[in-house]
Amino acid sequence: MTGEEMTGTYRNPVLNADWSDPDVIRVGEDFYLTVSTFTKVPGLPILHSRDLVNWTIIGHAVTSGYDDVRPGCGVWAPSLRHQDGRFWIFYGDPDVGICQVNAEDPRGPWSEPRVVKEGLGLIDPCPLWDDDGQAYLVHGWAKSRAGINNRLTLHRMSPDAQKVLDDGTLIIDADLLPGYRTLEGPKLYKRDGVYWVFAPAGGVENGWQSVFRAESIFGPYEDRIVLRQGGTDVNGPHQGGWVDTPSGEHWFMHFQDRGPYGRVVHLQPMTWNGGWPVMGADGEPVPGGPVPVPGGAPSTPATSDDFSGPELGLQWSWQANPVPSWWELRDGTLRLACAPGPDDLTQRPSVLGQRLPGDPCTVTTTLTLEGEGRAGLAVVGDTAASIALESTPDGTFLVCGDAEPVPAKAGEPVTVGARIGEGALVTFLADTGEGLREVGESFQATQGRWVGAVIGLFAAGGGTGQAIFDAFTVDIER
Template sequence: MSAQPRPTGTVPNPVIPGFHPDPSVCRVGEDYYLVCSSFEYFPGIPVLHSRDLVHWRQIGNALDRPSQLRLPLDQPSSGGVFAPTLRHHDGRFHLIVTNVSDRGTVLLTATDPAGPWSDPLHLPGVPGIDPDLAWDEDGTCWVTVNGIAQVRIDPATGETLGEPQRLWSGTPGALAPEAPHLYRIGRWWYLMIAEGGTERGHGVSIARGRTPSGPFEPCPHNPVLTHRSTARPVQNTGHADLVQAPDGSWWMVLLAVRPRGGTPGWHVLGRETFLAPVEWVDGWPVVGEVPLELPTPSWPLHPVPEVPTRDDFDGAALDPQWISVRRRPAELVTTGERPGWLTLRAAGASLDAPDVVFVGRRQQHHACRARTLVDPAGGRGGLAVRLDEEHHYEIEAGGGEVKVLARVGPLRSEVASRPVPAGAVVLGVEIVPEPPRGSRTGPDTLSFGIEEPDGSFTVLAALGGRYLSTEVAGGFTGRVVGMYAAAGTVHFDRFDYEATPLP
């Protein structure tokens, strides 16, 4: 889905736009599979598939059952599920990940990456976060975590074999060595890590050794990738994973952001998944800059069906793109009560509450719009753009009126209101980048309003987008646009999301 033209002979980067951080990829035959962090959202860990590394389609979520994923209500946003690693070994897919809000590091397996995945196997002896999986020639399974430390495990039982050992930890003095991945390539074992923090100083460094436990010698040209201290439109490049294509070429998937506006630059979509080609020179990977447009790869492209811009909620279950905050109880979220409608029953009284009943999708475009037809049915609910409990905007229907609400840090206010007749009403938001006006230009403007019977759109309030950005709110997530119930039972007949042209 793209509303923007691009140069001939190129493909767009990021290859997975919107809130898709910490990518991990593996190839089986001619198929690529990729997973990302999901933090406080349920279901957790989106699983995507591609035949060409460029076009990706979400085929499921690895953690899609309450028995697999517990996200306590007393844990803040940006907790939960951190940095999975996906690997294929001995005919099965293995996924290792840390739930920082519950049981720590766990291991799951599946024969089909679309699911079902096993219930998590707890790994109590694995410290830290950002766990990686690798097997050596004799079948020993190695887990490497942030820090950078390593321990052997029995993947069948979860037992650790020996004590964790410290390894190479990146450039001396560099902040936050994390996101390790261990590979056997030729005669060497390569240990690739992220460092510099996940903000503007982010980068990727690598070392190599003759055994999976080292000792490791660092690449003389570290970091092999960083955009720090540049004016490039792609920033925060890091947390990468390597994959080899069937033609023998090597590629890197990584997270990065696209800041917009003036100083300091705000990224609102979260950390996204980018792609970069890798060359090997003297036994070391060489990565160029990460552009917004990549040259078209030499192999055939396999476009995938786009995620529908409209969901009429006609199915018995929600599509895998839909996510909720911490949980999705079947008694509170259903498409079965009123055919062709999504029905939400309120728990938390607003988007401020950790148990808000919310169903949303990631914002994936800087210019876009969303609409939903909502029947409050005596309750209250509407359309929201959420970053976390303390940073969200919404337009809400109920009690014979529609109102626009804003929560920014400790401040919550009703920005605008308008009476409406009883019954269903179409609520909408239009998101447009701000025009340049010097260093204080914000990233975008969010205009909330009502769709009139003639199809025109009446704006009730236009709000600055910088307050729904990571640079203001902090944390690790991006914007999610969706529907919620704040009181009683609320029905939604449809949800439309589409990219619009950049101004």
């Protein structure tokens, strides 16, 4: 237990890894959160908390995606809501349209995705069921597909969320607002008869959080910037969700883009002054504070995995739709087939990865390579590097970048690992009988397309070999 947990305080970021574009709701005394996952499979993870600080992964809302790796595509920023006893997630796939999935239980099963509005460049949707039974849907635009952005469109929607009912109304044109660019990510709310659109602008690295209010859902809306970096070291604090506690306090969860670490999640107190929300400390991010709901049990999303369960841990995802023959859990080990595929790990669907921790850490696993192939531990973003065992006609070798291959005994286990230091600088490690030692040159992890780097496992080849991984251990430095 950390000092913060013992004293009832928290430290930002509360989710220190790539939990991108978060949205959060409360149902009773439980908080739920989901994030964008682009082409990761499974996607749309569901996280649960009792205090907005300690979170666990409880499931996924989308279980399939593309058959090949398509960086930057797939599931963009979602909205999570609870209506009529069901959980609803709306998300934009910029190459398909606005989709929704729903479930009675946030752990699943979730419905298959349904396209509510078809079209290119439709992103960042959010629904609102109004007091009179009418339903609405707001969304943004991706210029890469639609040719326009910096504006928000509102639709009437069928109350069963099956389709939109009109062609849409432009409710906010940020081209007309001085200094605005890339307005996106809207979240739609109603409070005391006033309609609110919380929307970020300015881009992921250096943007800010604005809110818009109106007496009519169709506007006109007036705006105010309510959260920006200011004198803090939290760049681009924006895009997230507003949530209250059972005791009536208000909070805002948002991301900060940290390059190879992805978009980490911060928690800001929120109060009201003069009819407008005030976030953080007078509109600037706070480093931490009192836990919103005291007394919660310490927890963080899973990282380590001993592979003893009937399924892979919920922290894992593939880079595209997995093939059942790729993997098997047996006798407390993970067995990956040396499957065919691109040598470039950034393009290989059968990389099994998880989010790179935002704190310095050391990751280790013990690997046995049986038969022909190449398998090991990798860090993958826009670029990739790995430490692996490779079977060749001349024998089995430990290989890592441009380092001289080290002979290894065929069919014998070798412990491999990586130390991820400040700035996501990666040093690969191996134990060939003399303890863990550094291997090769350091590698600078890089972000992917809208995502942070992942650390994971792979096995490649002609399909005749297999890699056997013992426990995957992540030791985080606090």
